[in-house]
Amino acid sequence: MILLPHITLKETFDRAEQLRIYIENNPTSSDIKITISSGVVVTTSYRDSVESLITAADHALYAAKRSGRNQVQLADISLDASPDLKESGTLALSETTNA
Numbered sequence: 001m002i003l004l005p006h007i008t009l010k011e012t013f014d015r016a017e018q019l020r021i022y023i024e025n026n027p028t029s030s031d032i033k034i035t036i037s038s039g040v041v042v043t044t045s046y047r048d049s050v051e052s053l054i055t056a057a058d059h060a061l062y063a064a065k066r067s068g069r070n071q072v073q074l075a076d077i078s079l080d081a082s083p084d085l086k087e088s089g090t091l092a093l094s095e096t097t098n099a
Helices: 009-025 050-066 076-080
Strands: 002-005 036-043 072-074 091-098
Touching: 002 009, 009 036, 009 072, 036 050, 050 072, 050 076
Parallel strands: 036 072
Antiparallel strands: 002 091, 036 091
């Protein structure tokens, strides 16, 4: 789980995608190729509980796996947020697993 305070939806998605690509393109020392799937959730509301954010990221993670793995998916609640959101209260949560 990665927490990124004060970051936009686009920046969050881009960082998760950069991490996914880096892991995909850099095999282990045993030459084992690893991929990851990530679920990303963004909120600007302190009313959202930590549990609800983790659940949303988890649902997005499993949506990424169902959609073919090795990809980043946004949680449904994040789609309501503006991609250029710059509020200081923005918090992004990314949950990642080996694809």
